[in-house]
Amino acid sequence: QSALTQPPSVSGSPGQSVTISCTGTSSDVGSYNRVSWYQQPPGTAPKLMIYEVSNRPSGVPDRFSGSKSGNTASLTISGLQAEDEADYYCSSYTSSSTYVFGTGTKVTVL
């Protein structure tokens, strides 16, 4: 199972919006609405930000949103803030009853 493909880095100024893509195949992202997103600041454990493509857990700001089209899922951060600077990973369930993570994207707030 190959890792899902994410851009290595994205950046934006405070208040801007950034979008991170997560491209898989018809055996994972394309077949299931079981895509989740995680935020990982340096030296810390990942934190769940989005589950089932577009749902936010309690406590996650509504400026984080998720979507999916075909084999590609996306995470959008609107109104970018300095505290959003971190690594972000997508994850998907697969047709082999396993899971796969994305390659990770570093978000930089300029």
Added chain:
Amino acid sequence: QVQLVQSGAEVKKPGSSVKVSCKASGGTFSSYAISWVRQAPGQGLEWMGRIIPILGIANYAQKFQGRVTITADKSTSTAYMELSSLRSEDTAVYYCASERGHHYDYWGQGTLVTVSS
């Protein structure tokens, strides 16, 4: 709220095995699965496998088949991940995470495993 507390850092020789524990508190241990995810230095997250404690059934990523064993002790609400035939490329932080609905809502603090001769 579930809290996952992992065992401490380990230093192992190549060819040996390591067993990392993950003790859960809060919530009902048998009501969720436990997955193991690792992260090599400067690298991304990698899913290794999971166990459903109430069933005692585990499944693994193909990459680790035959080398990883994930178990759970319901009496102590503890999950274990054992990785054998260690090599330098296995040096990583190993995380356990509780899984409900195909996403990971709580994570352990991570356990650094260093493989070095």
